[in-house]
Amino acid sequence: MPNRRLATTLACAVMLVGSAAGATGAIAAPAQLPLSHRQAQNDRGALLDVAHLYTLKTREAVTAELAKAGFDASQVRHGVDAYRLTYRTVDPQGRPTTASGLVVLPRGPKGRLRAVSFAHGTGSHRSDAPSMQRASFLTGPPVAYAAAGFAAVAPDYLGMGEGPGLHPWMHVPSEATASLDLLRAARAFHALDRKVFVTGFSQGASAALGLGRDLQAGEDRYFRLGALAPVSGAYDFGGAELPALLAGELEGKSSVIYAAYTLVAFNRVHRVYDRAEDVFRDPAVETLFDGEHTGRQLFEGTPGTLGELLTPYGRDLLAHPRGGLADALRETDGVCADWTPKAPVRLYMASGDEQAATANTAQCAEALRGRGVEATVVDLGAVDYQGSRHLGSNVRGTAEVLRWFEALS
Structure with a gap:
């Protein structure tokens, strides 16, 4: 049996980023909307609702928020505003549904912002989603990206947050559509640059690659893939x-x-x-x-x-x-093997990861190399978050990915 400290970590976050371990019941979800399959495809990303969640007015307030969540605050330059967006999307069968997600914007910068799409790790309760929490393992990355000057866009995924139905865990195609459609909804809310930086942790690492694949394939007429930086994924x-x-x-x-x-x-x-x-x-x-x-x-x-x-x-x-x-x-394992990224790619991992076998990253890099793509593999080292190297890779990985994205900008 795992020791008591590890048991607590797993109960709260088995990749399961379960800050919902203290959740108190079901969250009301909007009903599915009466659209045909064709209408659903044409209406994907339509913004239905915006809820302002919180404001961190100063750099000091953001620093305190990130510290509470256990994340690095050395790159904080702005206060932030956080919102929950509800939007139209499609389910794995292409039928109309709705989903929610977190959008965090920097306070101060004007005009178009470069978006960072962050896909979160595994959760069990529908409130294990970025738009349902604050100062947590889930919200640390989007707040950090926004405080550095990016527009952070973090999908809750289907069946999580305020979306209806059951969550199709590790279903990359629907993770990608939910992520892309949140970008569209976010653009309706705030002006965004065409290029998107894409990252994600654990389950979200595969989701990030799926979104990158769709962006490069021209699934959206406006957005283009700027860079890919998944962290500790189960790609194979x-x-x-x-x-x-x-x-x-x-x-x-x-x-x-x-x-x-x-x-x-x-x-x-x-x-x-x-x-x-x-x-x-x-x-x-x-x-x-x-x-x-x-x-x-x-x-x-x-x-x-x-x-x-x-x-x-x-x-x-x-x-x-x-x-x-x-x-x-x-379907799941094609994220590294069935396309050829043209944008810069870095794969982040942590030696000794106890949940995502590091062979996943090695095999992803090999698959990309076979298609002529030299993806840099970044070993984050002996990281730790509440007794877990896997969770620690998200904390240190966020800081490292942010530095890379800033350099690319």
Whole structure:
């Protein structure tokens, strides 16, 4: 069993950035809007609502906010204003839906701003989303980017924040559409430069690459990809992450939760299993991933080992993906292998990461090299945040990515 300190970290953040461990119930979500598929595609990114969340008027106020969240404040130059935007987007089947996200703007700079799109790591409760929190692990990066003079744009993802439905975890195509459509909504709210700097942590690292791919492909007529800087991603989920997880090379409790989340969430988009009891020894595990259970509840409601979690069939399915799971993994694992970035790329990771196998980054760099792209790999070293190198990579990575983006600007 993990030690008490690690247990607390995982309960609050299993990649699960669960500041929602103290959440107190469901968040009302807007109903889906009666649009056709064609109308939904044409109306993507339409801004529906803006809510002002908070203002940090001075550099000192921002510094205090970042310090409370555990983030570096050495590059703070402005106060900031934070807003929740609600906007139209599409679900994994292309049907109309809505989503929310955080937009943080610097106080002082006028005119167009260069946007930094930040995609967050895994959460279990729908309030594990940037627009639902403050002074937290989730909001540190967007506040830091905005305080340096960028327009920070951080999607909550589908089924999180104030968006309806269940969250399709690690579904890169819908992460990318939600991210792109928030950029469109943010542009309707404030003038933005054409070039976008794109970053993300953990789950958000794959989401960042997916957004970069869509921007380069011209999915939006205005925005263009300026640079890519994902941090500690599981880019080769089927070839690196799952094998390391099953081999016991990663932290045990987080491996249990990721194994369960993989089966449940991928089953929402691709038919992975027919009945929960086919893959889980306790079928009730499936109900924990409904967006209403906190990180702590997820930690306490799942067993301590993969052997206690999975049936023999469930373990074999993860070890030898087939059917819907194989389809899902092809979709997820294409983020480094099926396109050729033309913008600068840096891949950030931390040696000894206990949740995202570092082989993910190595294999992503190799895949890009095979397409003629020399992506710089930056090892952030022995970082730590509440006993976790994985979470620590987001904290140090934010400071390093910000320095790089400023140099590129």
